[in-house]
Amino acid sequence: MVEVKLFSGTGSLYLSEKIADYYGQPLGDVTLNRFSDGEMQPVINESVRGAFVFLIQSTFSPAENFMELLLMIDAAKRASSGYITAVMPYFGYARQDRKDKPRVPISAKLVADLLQAAGANRVMTMDFHADQIQGFFDIPVDHLKSEAIYIPYLEQQNLENVIFASPDVGGVKRARTYAKYFGRELVICDKYRKKANEVAGMTVIGDVSGADVILVDDLVDTAGTLCRAADIILKKGAKSVRAICTHPVLSGNAYKNIESSSLQELIVCDTIPLRKTSKKIKVLSTAKLFARAIRNTHEHRSISALFIEG
Numbered sequence: 672m673v674e675v676k677l678f679s680g681t682g683s684l685y686l687s688e689k690i691a692d693y694y695g696q697p698l699g700d701v702t703l704n705r706f707s708d709g710e711m712q713p714v715i716n717e718s719v720r721g722a723f724v725f726l727i728q729s730t731f732s733p734a735e736n737f738m739e740l741l742l743m744i745d746a747a748k749r750a751s752s753g754y755i756t757a758v759m760p761y762f763g764y765a766r767q768d769r770k771d772k773p774r775v776p777i778s779a780k781l782v783a784d785l786l787q788a789a790g791a792n793r794v795m796t797m798d799f800h801a802d803q804i805q806g807f808f809d810i811p812v813d814h815l816k817s818e819a820i821y822i823p824y825l826e827q828q829n830l831e832n833v834i835f836a837s838p839d840v841g842g843v844k845r846a847r848t849y850a851k852y853f854g855r856e857l858v859i860c861d862k863y864r865k866k867a868n869e870v871a872g873m874t875v876i877g878d879v880s881g882a883d884v885i886l887v888d889d890l891v892d893t894a895g896t897l898c899r900a901a902d903i904i905l906k907k908g909a910k911s912v913r914a915i916c917t918h919p920v921l922s923g924n925a926y927k928n929i930e931s932s933s934l935q936e937l938i939v940c941d942t943i944p945l946r947k948t949s950k951k952i953k954v955l956s957t958a959k960l961f962a963r964a965i966r967n968t969h970e971h972r973s974i975s976a977l978f979i980e981g
Contacts, residue, residue: 673723673753675969678715680728680743682736686760686941687727689958694965703739711735713743721753723969725795727961730763730782731920731943737763737782741789748790756793756968757786760942760957761918765800783807795964797942797957798889798917801841815964817917817940818848818979820955824938825853825885825915832910834858834882836875838900846887852979858884860900873899880908890918891937894925898932905933918942919952 678699679687691698700716724747730737740757747755767778779800786794787810795813799805805812825833836858837846843859850857858877873896884904891897891914901912912934919939926947929937938953939945945954960977967974 676722676724680739683729693959693962720751724752725756727758729761744789757791759796762796768801779804780807813974830883884909884912886914888916891916892920893923894928901933
């Protein structure tokens with residue numbers, strides 16, 4: 672069987688080491704050199720000729736993380752790698768997936784084009800902001816779902832009278848997966864914005880009286896929406912409010928917002944490293960799931976076998 676090589680970008684080294692440990696082999700040797708002006712030069716310090724190469728790097732801020740991944744892909748391609756997979760636990764710039772007003776970019780499509788132009792043969796990621804982003808690629812995309820991590824965790828919590836909620840209309844499908852799996856009700860928080868990261872108004876659709884409500888979202892940025900939703904849901908008579916959000920972007924006043932909010936707990940994955948610690952934030956690891964997905968890809972086995980369907 673073709674040899675497997677795992678390499679990590681600097682931004683995701685904390686997660687890549689765990690993935691490599693679960694996979695059962697050490698990370699490959701790669702060095703990131705820099706010129707005096709900060710320009711990057713990744714150097715792969717071992718042969719990858721003909722190998723299955725997995726390059727692990729989330730593309731959270733700063734944008735240098737994405738540039739580093741592109742350069743690593745190009746280096747692997749020019750070193751005659753047999754097959755290159757970009758493993759991106761967090762796929763940055765995915766929120767701009769359509770033209771919702773004149774003269775704006777579709778950044779998710781641009782990122783897809785750049786990955787393919789650099790030489791990636793496959794992309795592996797988790798919880799796109801919108802499922803249709805897979806259609807921006809002309810190469811295979813393994814779109815892992817965080818349900819495989821969150822559902823086993825929630826099953827151990829023994830929460831009574833749970834209701835699942837979507838913090839906005841766009842996330843209804845995601846929240847419905849949990850509601851269907853657990854056989855619970857679903858409520859929706861209908862919000863509207865005047866500008867990005869600022870919620871102008873919100874309405875709760877559904878009855879939450881006496882319920883333990885779990886908000887479900889793909890990412891949490893400033894946490895404004897989540898905190899607003901938690902406050903309104905409690906005012907509507909809920910017993911408690913928790914949230915599960917795959918990607919902890921947590922920018923701006925996010926940590927302050929969460930600490931002072933009505934949220935009892937925020938559960939996130941380690942696709943992005945936390946900048947601070949918080950007694951309200953619990954982190955679940957994606958390493959085992961990505962290690963299994965990498966092995967299944969190499970052995971030409973099903974990726975969908977790793978999903979938990981609602």
